[in-house]
Amino acid sequence: MSYIEIRGVTKTFINANKEETQVLKGIDLDIKKGDIYGIIGFSGAGKSTLIRCINGLDKPDSGSIKINGKEVTSLDEKGLMLLREKIGMIFQHFNLLRSKNVYDNIALPLRYKKRSPDAIRDKVDELLRIVGLTEKKKSFPSQLSGGQKQRVAIARSLAAEPAILLSDEATSALDPQTTDSILDLLAVLNQKLGITIILITHQMNVIQRICNKVAIIDDGRIVEKGSTFEVFSHPKQRITKKFLESIFRAPSEKEICELQKENPEDEILHLIFTGNKAKQSVISDVTRSHHVDINILYGSIEYVGDQPIGSLFVTVHGNPFDILSAKKSLQNYSVEIEDLRGDPDDTAAIA
Amino acid sequence: MIQQLLPNVFEYAEDMYKAFGETLIMVLISGSIGLLSGLLLGIILVITADGGLYENKPLHKILETVINIFRSIPFVILVALLVSFTRALVGTSIGIKGAIVPMVVGIVPFISRLIEQALLEVDNGVIEAAKAMGISKSYIVFHILIPEARPGLIRSFVTATISLIGLSAMAGTVGGGGIGSFAVRYGYSRYMNDITFVTVVILILGVNIIQSLGNRVAIKISH
Ligand SMILES: Nc1ncnc2c1ncn2[C@@H]1O[C@H](COP(=O)(O)OP(=O)(O)OP(=O)(O)O)[C@@H](O)[C@H]1O
Ligand SMILES: [Mg+2]
Numbered sequence: 001m002s003y004i005e006i007r008g009v010t011k012t013f014i015n016a017n018k019e020e021t022q023v024l025k026g027i028d029l030d031i032k033k034g035d036i037y038g039i040i041g042f043s044g045a046g047k048s049t050l051i052r053c054i055n056g057l058d059k060p061d062s063g064s065i066k067i068n069g070k071e072v073t074s075l076d077e078k079g080l081m082l083l084r085e086k087i088g089m090i091f092q093h094f095n096l097l098r099s100k101n102v103y104d105n106i107a108l109p110l111r112y113k114k115r116s117p118d119a120i121r122d123k124v125d126e127l128l129r130i131v132g133l134t135e136k137k138k139s140f141p142s143q144l145s146g147g148q149k150q151r152v153a154i155a156r157s158l159a160a161e162p163a164i165l166l167s168d169e170a171t172s173a174l175d176p177q178t179t180d181s182i183l184d185l186l187a188v189l190n191q192k193l194g195i196t197i198i199l200i201t202h203q204m205n206v207i208q209r210i211c212n213k214v215a216i217i218d219d220g221r222i223v224e225k226g227s228t229f230e231v232f233s234h235p236k237q238r239i240t241k242k243f244l245e246s247i248f249r250a251p252s253e254k255e256i257c258e259l260q261k262e263n264p265e266d267e268i269l270h271l272i273f274t275g276n277k278a279k280q281s282v283i284s285d286v287t288r289s290h291h292v293d294i295n296i297l298y299g300s301i302e303y304v305g306d307q308p309i310g311s312l313f314v315t316v317h318g319n320p321f322d323i324l325s326a327k328k329s330l331q332n333y334s335v336e337i338e339d340l341r342g343d344p345d346d347t348a349a350i351a
Numbered sequence: 352m353i354q355q356l357l358p359n360v361f362e363y364a365e366d367m368y369k370a371f372g373e374t375l376i377m378v379l380i381s382g383s384i385g386l387l388s389g390l391l392l393g394i395i396l397v398i399t400a401d402g403g404l405y406e407n408k409p410l411h412k413i414l415e416t417v418i419n420i421f422r423s424i425p426f427v428i429l430v431a432l433l434v435s436f437t438r439a440l441v442g443t444s445i446g447i448k449g450a451i452v453p454m455v456v457g458i459v460p461f462i463s464r465l466i467e468q469a470l471l472e473v474d475n476g477v478i479e480a481a482k483a484m485g486i487s488k489s490y491i492v493f494h495i496l497i498p499e500a501r502p503g504l505i506r507s508f509v510t511a512t513i514s515l516i517g518l519s520a521m522a523g524t525v526g527g528g529g530i531g532s533f534a535v536r537y538g539y540s541r542y543m544n545d546i547t548f549v550t551v552v553i554l555i556l557g558v559n560i561i562q563s564l565g566n567r568v569a570i571k572i573s574h
Contacts (some may be wrong), residue, residue: 035545057482084482096477098574153480166483
């Protein structure tokens with residue numbers, strides 16, 4: 001049984017004009033203790049709604065969410081309050097109190113729990129050390145950078161020593177460098193404190209950097225999920241490949257169209273190599289033994305955890321029979337092959 | 352020299368002090384009652400609204416309607432309308448006592464709206480974050496919503512106090528008492544223009560002092 005088990009969760013919103021939109025259309029997810037589980041999707045896909053169902057800020061219409069075997073969708077107000085103390089949450093816009101300084105922001109959940117002043121001071125000082133903001137404890141949020149604000153928010157979310165941390169686009173308002181430092185902090189919390197993290201994003205590089213699992217959500221459905229390595233190396237859905245274009249540089253549709261017009265017989269392929277093959281000279285082997293010309297358009301090696309994944313966008317030139325056998329032998333090297341050529345009719349239409 | 356320019360001001364100086372004293376008392380008393388009840392109503396307006404912490408559509412609707420009704424009655428008419436109510440409540444409908452009742456009734460709907468605006472300015476994300484921490488609704492209202500709205504609340508108080516000075520003048524003209532009635536009695540009815548002039552100058556000074564004090568406090572507590 002998984003630590004967090006989500007089954008058949010649906011949610012419909014009714015807007016001011018009484019129109020209904022089903023935002024979640026039957027979500028199943030299994031999250032293990034210690035996972036950093038990434039959920040990626042475009043704006044409006046239902047990511048926030050899904051994550052808010054986990055701590056009961058939104059209530060699903062149907063389906064079940066179990067945390068540690070305990071159903072949370074049927075909890076009453078009191079039960080939800082207790083649950084939420086054990087689930088931290090951080091947000092895109094930090095949501096700090098402007099009227100309170102860093103120390104008092106972090107102390108908020110502790111004061112609410114009526115901890116003794118000494119206990120509060122010790123805890124806040126410890127949290128300030130963890131997020132590296134001891135010097136800033138008297139500063140007000142308006143005097144901090146975005147990254148520092150998010151560190152305060154993270155410290156605040158940890159005050160009640162949660163077992164789970166929900167992150168709703170926590171790095172979306174930050175620059176790439178700050179994003180990395182916040183993600184590294186989350187990874188440390190995951191390793192040192194064993195916190196299970198569920199992280200929402202629309203950036204594949206966030207997933208790549210810290211998530212061990214990923215689910216792709218599209219229009220209220222999980223369309224693909226698995227280990228980050230598996231999804232990156234063997235993407236199945238079109239939308240997953242679309243997201244991966246930000247990781248592996250890909251030719252644009254226009255480029256593909258033009259290549260196809262120039263040499264209609266050539267195949268245009270995306271090859272994904274994993275493991276040692278990411279570094280081996282597979283291409284030159286195949287070129288030599290199958291009498292085909294392989295021309296590399298774009299190529300890169302990316303790491304998921306410490307595992308390399310190679311990506312090559314190539315055109316393959318030769319007689320159709322040779323091309324076919326070259327592809328066969330690539331598959332024997334267990335290279336993932338995707339044909340990028342559009343439907344000839346489509347191409348004609350574009351041309 | 353000054354005495355020649357403003358002869359009546361000197362002649363009626365004592366009455367003038369008294370009038371200002373009365374206005375001060377009217378504004379202070381109706382202000383404290385009005386601010387407290389306005390604060391309460393403003394909070395209720397916000398927390399009972401759609402998506403509020405204590406969503407309650409019927410209560411919200413009733414409150415809105417009552418506030419709108421009272422806000423649409425011009426103050427002079429309200430004073431007249433409330434005469435018997437005022438008499439029943441404080442025993443008289445004239446003088447300072449008689450003026451304070453309609454002043455409170457007149458200012459509370461206005462303050463409620465100002466307070467409502469100030470509270471609505473608090474970022475909803477902060478409330479969400481507090482809910483996500485498992486913090487109770489009442490704690491959120493008193494320890495998060497109100498402290499976060501403080502600069503806006505102070506500004507509302509200032510605006511309301513300044514409006515009250517205006518109302519006190521009107522209430523005074525009807526019931527007698529305060530700076531308004533003084534200015535009308537001497538400056539307007541007896542053509543003592545110097546009295547009108549000095550009254551206006553003092554009011555301008557007073558309003559500006561209140562406004563800049565309020566602004567300073569608001570800036571000081573907003574970070
Ligand atoms: N409280 C609500 N009432 C009505 N509609 C809502 C509500 N919350 C969300 N929605 C709608 O549900 C859909 C999904 O919203 P959600 O916030 O879950 O998307 P998201 O994937 O988090 O998007 P983003 O990346 O923009 O944050 C949107 O179309 C949104 O307008
Ligand atoms: Mg969202």
